[in-house]
Amino acid sequence: MPTPNWLRRRSAKPQPADDKLWEICPSCGERIFIKDLDARLRVCPKCGHHFRLPALDRIALLADGDYEEIAENLTTGDPLGWSDRVPYREKTQNDRTKSGLLEAIIVGFCTIEHIPTGLGVMDFNFRGGTMGGVVGEKVTLLVEECARRRVPCVLVTASGGARMEEGMIGLMQLAKTSAAVERFGELGLPLVSVLTDPTTGGVSASYGFQGDIVIAESGAAIGFAGRRVIDQTIRQKLPEGFQTAEFLLEHGQVDMVVRRADMKAALANVLRFLSSKRYGAAETVRPKSA
Amino acid sequence: MNVIVELEKPLLELEAKIEGLKKLNETQRVDFSAEIRALNEKAVSLEAEIFGSLTPWQRVHLARHPRRPLAMDYIAKLDGFVELHGDRTYRDDPALVAGFAYLAGVPVFVLAQQKGRDTKENLYRSFGMAHPEGYRKAARIMRLAEKFGKPLLTFVDTPGAYPGIGAEERGQSEAIATNIKLMTGLRVPIVVNIVGEGGSGGALAIGVGDQILMLQHAIYSVASPEAASSILWRDSGKAEEAAQRLRLTSEDLFEFGIVDEVIQEPMGGAHRDAAKIVDVVLAADARALASLLRLSPQELLDRRYEKYRKIGAHEEMVLDRAAR
Numbered sequence: 001m002p003t004p005n006w007l008r009r010r011s012a013k014p015q016p017a018d019d020k021l022w023e024i025c026p027s028c029g030e031r032i033f034i035k036d037l038d039a040r041l042r043v044c045p046k047c048g049h050h051f052r053l054p055a056l057d058r059i060a061l062l063a064d065g066d067y068e069e070i071a072e073n074l075t076t077g078d079p080l081g082w083s084d085r086v087p088y089r090e091k092t093q094n095d096r097t098k099s100g101l102l103e104a105i106i107v108g109f110c111t112i113e114h115i116p117t118g119l120g121v122m123d124f125n126f127r128g129g130t131m132g133g134v135v136g137e138k139v140t141l142l143v144e145e146c147a148r149r150r151v152p153c154v155l156v157t158a159s160g161g162a163r164m165e166e167g168m169i170g171l172m173q174l175a176k177t178s179a180a181v182e183r184f185g186e187l188g189l190p191l192v193s194v195l196t197d198p199t200t201g202g203v204s205a206s207y208g209f210q211g212d213i214v215i216a217e218s219g220a221a222i223g224f225a226g227r228r229v230i231d232q233t234i235r236q237k238l239p240e241g242f243q244t245a246e247f248l249l250e251h252g253q254v255d256m257v258v259r260r261a262d263m264k265a266a267l268a269n270v271l272r273f274l275s276s277k278r279y280g281a282a283e284t285v286r287p288k289s290a
Numbered sequence: 291m292n293v294i295v296e297l298e299k300p301l302l303e304l305e306a307k308i309e310g311l312k313k314l315n316e317t318q319r320v321d322f323s324a325e326i327r328a329l330n331e332k333a334v335s336l337e338a339e340i341f342g343s344l345t346p347w348q349r350v351h352l353a354r355h356p357r358r359p360l361a362m363d364y365i366a367k368l369d370g371f372v373e374l375h376g377d378r379t380y381r382d383d384p385a386l387v388a389g390f391a392y393l394a395g396v397p398v399f400v401l402a403q404q405k406g407r408d409t410k411e412n413l414y415r416s417f418g419m420a421h422p423e424g425y426r427k428a429a430r431i432m433r434l435a436e437k438f439g440k441p442l443l444t445f446v447d448t449p450g451a452y453p454g455i456g457a458e459e460r461g462q463s464e465a466i467a468t469n470i471k472l473m474t475g476l477r478v479p480i481v482v483n484i485v486g487e488g489g490s491g492g493a494l495a496i497g498v499g500d501q502i503l504m505l506q507h508a509i510y511s512v513a514s515p516e517a518a519s520s521i522l523w524r525d526s527g528k529a530e531e532a533a534q535r536l537r538l539t540s541e542d543l544f545e546f547g548i549v550d551e552v553i554q555e556p557m558g559g560a561h562r563d564a565a566k567i568v569d570v571v572l573a574a575d576a577r578a579l580a581s582l583l584r585l586s587p588q589e590l591l592d593r594r595y596e597k598y599r600k601i602g603a604h605e606e607m608v609l610d611r612a613a614r
Binding site: 072073074075076077079080082083084085100101102132134137162163164165166167168169170171172173174175176178179180183185186200202204205206207208209210223224225228229233236239242243251252253 | 451453454455457458459460461462463464466467468470471472474475490491494495498510511512513517518520521522523524528531532535536537538542543546548594595598599601602603604605606607608609
């Protein structure tokens with residue numbers, strides 16, 4: 001696949017820190033040549049385990065070609081003056097170097113099988129994909145801009161939840177993004193969430209599960225409370241496959257589980273159907289504006 | 291062990307002594323009024339000494355004080371409260387109380403997280419941690435509030451949403467996500483009271499509104515100090531430091547614009563004069579509601595959107611430079 005222009009412009013794509021050539025599949029233990037793994041969309045050739053996919057690779061996978069990034073310069077300060085084992089500013093600086101990103105999400109516009117769409121993709125490599133003020137702002141800007149352009153919105157999540165280092169500013173991003181999603185919904189435009197590994201806490205408890213259609217990627221860990229918290233609270237053995245995409249499907253929590261290789265087609269299919277000719281003349285449904 | 295319960299022991303002993311003397315004074319011929327006056331003065335200065343400058347960690351414990359007024363104590367002082375039960379799908383969740391009542395003559399729907407007073411009640415109420423069906427009952431009430439044009443009054447007091455197998459199976463995330471979204475677009479006034487513990491997403495699921503009131507010694511946090519300690523320090527012993535850093539006090543949140551009004555508590559905390567604080571809170575609610583009722587639904591929604599839209603923090607940077 002030729003490198004799209006937008007990706008070539010991003011000169012900061014990280015280089016591997018070491019000369020690691022192999023990765024071990026955490027599921028089946030297979031040693032996989034990293035080049036092979038990348039060529040296979042980071043899916044284990046032996047057992048089909050889906051490794052986590054960096055945001056830029058995800059965009060390359062889903063977008064037809066060009067990707068118009070918005071709000072690309074937004075970055076995190078340090079609203080609380082936070083420090084735990086390491087100062088927050090040092091953590092985010094390390095994350096920038098490690099991920100080649102300024103924050104845990106990239107937002108912008110592209111076409112997916114020729115359907116113009118807003119596409120936001122989270123990256124677990126930046127602070128565990130947690131949502132602080134910048135992630136909340138970028139999601140909100142994306143949803144608002146989708147409303148302005150009258151295009152569907154796709155949000156691909158990968159997140160440990162609200163970002164603790166920003167305290168309540170982090171938690172309030174749930175309300176901010178939800179408010180944008182609520183307004184967007186009044187326009188009758190589709191919002192599709194794609195939950196990838198892992199999606200938990202504040203992100204699953206906001207736009208993760210606010211999609212009109214919720215797609216989960218194969219094998220993804222998805223839930224509200226982390227396994228450790230549940231373990232500590234109830235002290236019971238957790239059932240087999242607990243909080244996997246397949247477990248959620250079985251319990252009626254997601255519309256479908258899709259393998260990475262099929263994701264673009266599945267997504268385009270949903271977008272095409274929801275954007276198709278609507279019954280009735282009104283272009284908008286249930287407008288809340290006076 | 292609650293650190294405040296320990297801290298206030300000498301004060302309670304002193305107060306018991308004063309009460310004893312007062313009784314003696316009434317029944318005996320000897321006049322103890324001078325002693326009582328002296329002890330009263332001592333009690334006042336002891337109270338100031340103990341509660342004058344509490345650390346965030348002590349305030350976490352004050353918010354969790356076993357005698358702190360609970361949501362139902364406030365609801366009991368509303369007129370004509372009628373409880374409404376069930377999510378119509380699975381079961382009734384006692385951790386989340388719903389119903390309708392009148393506040394200063396205004397009909398309101400009410401939602402609240404209710405903790406227990408003792409172990410038995412706490413088991414019944416899941417320590418105020420709601421399951422998805424609790425949040426779905428709340429969603430049902432929110433839709434009723436909109437349908438019948440009644441304001442919504444909520445009382446937040448929860449360590450967080452219940453973490454458990456059943457809660458996950460039944461979609462805890464979805465239930466919370468739905469409520470938060472629903473509240474951002476609800477076409478009626480919403481007044482929120484943070485009365486005890488505001489624990490993360492589980493609190494926010496009945497906590498989005500037009501006027502957010504917070505008791506002086508309530509706390510509201512992205513995660514409990516205990517959780518933050520084990521996640522960020524990988525050490526469960528750093529909760530006190532986490533409490534210090536999380537900025538979870540009413541003053542902090544007022545400064546951030548997350549809370550609109552802080553309600554002062556009696557010296558030593560709400561439990562020192564529960565009847566009074568209940569009256570003060572409900573009076574503040576009535577005032578907040580009266581001014582919100584003057585706004586049109588569209589004005590309310592625009593105002594609410596702006597309120598949350600501006601909560602954030604970011605800077606700008608150019609990527610190439612940042613990564614080097």
